[in-house]
Amino acid sequence: MKRYFFFLLSSLFIGRAAAQVGAPYIHDPSTIAECEGKYYTFGTGGGGIISEDGWSWHSGAERPGGGAAPDVMKIGDRYLFIYGATGGGLGGGHNGRILTMWNRSLDPKSPDFKFTTAIEVAASDGLEDCDAIDPCLLLDPTTGRLWASFGTYFGNIRLIELDPMTGERVRGNQEKDIAIDCEATDLIYRDGWYYLLGTHGTCCDGVNSTYNIVVGRSRSVEGPYVDNVGRDMLNGGGRMVIAAGDRVCGPGHFGRTIIDEGVEIMSCHYEADFDQGGRSVLGLRPLLWKNGWPVAGERFHGGTFAILSERRGYSLEMAVDFVRIQHERQGWWRTNPDEPVKPVADQQLTDVIGTWPQGDIKVRCSDYMMRPHQQWTITPVPEAGGFLGGPYCKIVIRGTDRALAATADLELTAVPAFTGAPEQLWRIEQLTDGCYRLLPKGIPGREGINTRYVLYSAADSTPTLAEWDFSTDNAKWNLKGL
């Protein structure tokens, strides 16, 4: 297990650092959508939240029509909204309507921001085994066909096909039941498989909500969606993707966002964030794929780590003189079994810090030997903002302020003191295979926020910065908690 090192300065912050910051209050968030550099997600009841950087969220998104659990997808240069409206249910019934509408913008301040008239694409009459709310969209990348699933615990989850040009129901399309026992579903496609993600458990009970997300998969978008032990989701099957843990509970309403090849996140809401007073908040988590199944990664809180290259397994370290640990050598050939065992102490920072140069120190990779120049403390920097799913962090040698930084010539250095400069701030993302990638926020002499260059193994011993490439282990790193 990881141990967390809370520095005095950041100890207050870390408690909140895990969740999205600002006012990320939402229930049933739609899949994250991007419009003119801002991120949007829309929730139950109308409205939604906006983020300039993907980390700090505030209210202000607008969606008319009320109702439950919308989804939003960009198709061409327009955004298609789908949402469920309880058609009356005057006595709390189950007659719902699924509606679609378009907008050219998500920004309420844009002159293009205008919703088309909502069109009904499906309905439940209140007596049939279906509750036509909680819809989601899937644009099948293999066929260009547009699908929607909807429904709640009240009966079946249903699949319909829509026309991607109009957002209308495809002529003659028949509803198909694809699951029971879940709600707020989502459909995704990856690598020859269609995945149906449903929310299981109990919602709307604060810190006692048992909401969790399960998945089944199929070779056909029309199912059958089967779980890892062969159980059809029509029989209640489903493999867990995410449940409670890490001071949040009740994850629901899955959404997948692909950031780069091999870099994916899932969005959801937590029914309750224990650190935010038990409110329902937006959750963004790395999305990992294990043997063809989606699994939520852990929220990254920082800590102290060995940063190991996936290429060779070497450790990122400062290029300083190796200081030997002095001790009485006990070769195996002359061990006296009767002598008491004396543990060997770890090398301490104070043992070596005096040998390190004063200015910038080069960075390289080498065998991990549990030495201070190989141990990095990673801490979120609240005032530095964040990216989609996480805060920028500083990476310093444990117990010091000496910080890992990018240089103008796309190399690495360890500067004597962290100043908050963009080249000293790091975007750390867990990849779909569980490894990590690390990007400096800025590169000296280059405009804007860096989204191209990542920490990269130029050779076994030589780290550098190079363009992101998921297909090579040179671009991947492991964080081994210390």
Place this chain on the structure above:
Amino acid sequence: MLNVSVWEEKGFYMRVFPFFFLYLQQKSSENIIYHTMKRFILVCFSAFVLTAEAQNPIIRNQFTADPTARVFNGKVYLYPSHDIYPPEGQRQDWFCMEDYHVFSSENLTDWTDHGMIVTQNKVPWVRPTSYSMWAPDCVYRNGKYYFYFPSAPAEGGGFAVGVAVADNPEGPFVPEPQPIKGIFGIDPCVLLASDGNAYIFWGNGRCAKLKENMKELADDNPRETVKFGNREMEMVGVHCLKDLPNRQAEGPFAFEYNGNYYLTYPYVRQNTEVLAYAMSKNPMGPYEYKGLIMAEQPNGCWTNHHSIVNYKGQWYLFYHHNYFSPRDDKRRSACIEKLYFNADGTIQEVKQTMRGVGINKATEKIEIDRYSNASAGVTTGLIDTVNTFRSYQATLPTKGSWFKYDDIDFSMIADGYLVISAKASDNTEFCIREKNEKGKILARIKMNVKPEEPAGGAANAPMGRFRRDMRGQWLTQTASLEYVPKGIADLVITNEGNGALSVDWVQFKNRQLYFTPVDKKAAAATPDERGFIRRWRLMQPQKQEIRSNVIFTDSWLRETFANELAKLSKLKAIWYAMESPTYNMKLFHFAEKYGSQAYGNLFWCETVINCPEEMTDVRLAAGSNGASMWWLNGEEVLLLEGDRRMVVDDGVSKRLTLKKGRNTLRGAVINGPGLSDMCVRFVDEQGKPIKGYTIE
């Protein structure tokens, strides 16, 4: 695009086609203002799913003008013009048609759009941006389908008539490279006469014989020299309406019936068009004027255009009206009425109705607001004046107002319920009755649309959030049918409350079959393919006060089930022997029918497992919504606690032995506000189903 100023420059055509010119002037001088709809709305609706159409207008997702109906292969095919909103750069207050669609129906209620068959930029002789694909016709002869259509030729002015040929009525149609020589005008109609010849009519009533190839005028047609001012022009064929009422006549439609030829046509009697007809013993006349088929459009829509067809022994008039474009009579929609002949062969005048023709299946989505008859004060109007294809509503303003809709076929409804789209201005109630406003009630629906203060005041305030003001909102209401009419019935909707009520559509459905009662003498059942036990004795649901399933802890359940079990033998509850058509027993629906409430019940169930031999190391596997407990031969074997959903094999018992002969399996399923359900089977140590027993 037709442009009158161009026509004026070309005085020649003005002189050649004086009637047609007048007609254009009349149309263009109308000062009708309308607002162009955004093109995307049009796009949005162009692919709308048509599942059932019956009422007028018959096609409700696009405009359909000048409807020519023909019967081919036992089906009615409809070849209308396709009005659209003019694109930018085109004259906005004029007719605009760029292509043709064809529709078909077997019952005049369900229409299938077979899509576009001919478009202006794929016909070699047509000016590709003329948007003048006006009224067409289609006939079948010698194994081919010939589609006739007028348009503006690329070279020269005016209108010509072209032919496109297909092997099937839906196409694909291949247009001829040149229009028919000798025809200058619009609105072709082809008559296949019993004399073996084909005659083409066009414009203001001119007629000529076609060659056997259907693509050229016959050489032996009469010719006449017509004088236009100083110029003389040779015209082919005869002008059948020459001496008849013919002011601005157009759209001729000719047919033959009982030895008579009928030439029917719109003309301007006073200010706008009527549909009139003349009769003759010869296809090319002379024709004798007989009178009107349909009077002027009641709302002032300038044009009307029609066809007459006999389908399954009944004559029908197809015509158009601007129902979906009330401010602009250049966008029109096809309608149908029945048409009757008098004994002397004359035609009875036809009145326009909203109801139209055809018998609706009760299971269709019926636009019931297009009523046949209504009490005073009932009004109809577009639901959305911008998005007009949202169609119409009928409003019953006060208590006692009603409307009637004829001819709905209930023969397929057994255990039925209805779904109706309605809105109310205030709390009200209404009935759906048979025959008349005092007739037998099928269903009574209360609409409580006014928000109420939640009971319990401030303490229940959070619940109040879920109650919204539903006044004036379209709501889908459902109700079980107290009475199901036999066969074909007329329905009446009566407003019986104090709010104004508006109705859009109605649909009847059969309830799904969830349980079949098992006869006492029935043979023993077996587990299904996957080993599920589908036959149970279910006790009448026991009502429970459960507001939330969070109370289903192990100890609460144990105590509750123990108490209830102790009471069980003393209860005088009814038990039902039931078989489920699905692997799971949908207890929720059992409660709907046999319980006092759908939610909040305890269900007791029992079944007898009869084993031919002792079976060891079997497990009971169950899933339930919500919590449940299971006993085999009186011994507790499984508890599923908490707020469960029904998952196959959610939990299994320890290894059990099923003794030879009868084993009693008992279960209790308890649920608050959920969809109560259960599925039960026996599995072996590998989790595979066990099936080698019978169920008594």
